[in-house]
Amino acid sequence: MVSLVKLCRWLGFPRRSLYYRPKPRQRVINADLAARLKLALERFPSYGYRRLACVLGENRKPIQRILQLKGWQMRKRPQGFRPRARSLPSVASRPDVDAGAISP
Numbered sequence: 001m002v003s004l005v006k007l008c009r010w011l012g013f014p015r016r017s018l019y020y021r022p023k024p025r026q027r028v029i030n031a032d033l034a035a036r037l038k039l040a041l042e043r044f045p046s047y048g049y050r051r052l053a054c055v056l057g058e059n060r061k062p063i064q065r066i067l068q069l070k071g072w073q074m075r076k077r078p079q080g081f082r083p084r085a086r087s088l089p090s091v092a093s094r095p096d097v098d099a100g101a102i103s104p
Contacts, residue, residue: 027069033058034066041072048074 008015033056040052049067053060067073 027065029066029069030062033062034070037063037066037072046074 004018005015008018036056037052040055041047044052044055047055049064050060052067053063056063064073
């Protein structure tokens with residue numbers, strides 16, 4: 001039998017990771033803020049969490065957390081199509097020559 005101390009040392013693994021047990025946290029939602037947020041969302045349905053935070057005069061992180069937990073978060077609109085720049089063949093006959101200076 002090999003002790004956990006030796007095994008962790010051989011593998012280069014920290015011992016504290018073996019004993020760590022995450023504690024599930026209960027997310028608490030501020031009911032007053034959630035009610036105000038719901039009214040603001042009904043009035044401005046296209047606003048995101050940043051603009052709603054400005055409208056309500058609150059910090060944006062609790063606003064974002066409430067939107068995520070309640071499922072009220074708006075999805076980001078897709079941006080327009082932006083094609084990649086196409087590389088055109090060089091018209092220069094030799095390197096370090098301006099293309100406009102070449103005479104045919």
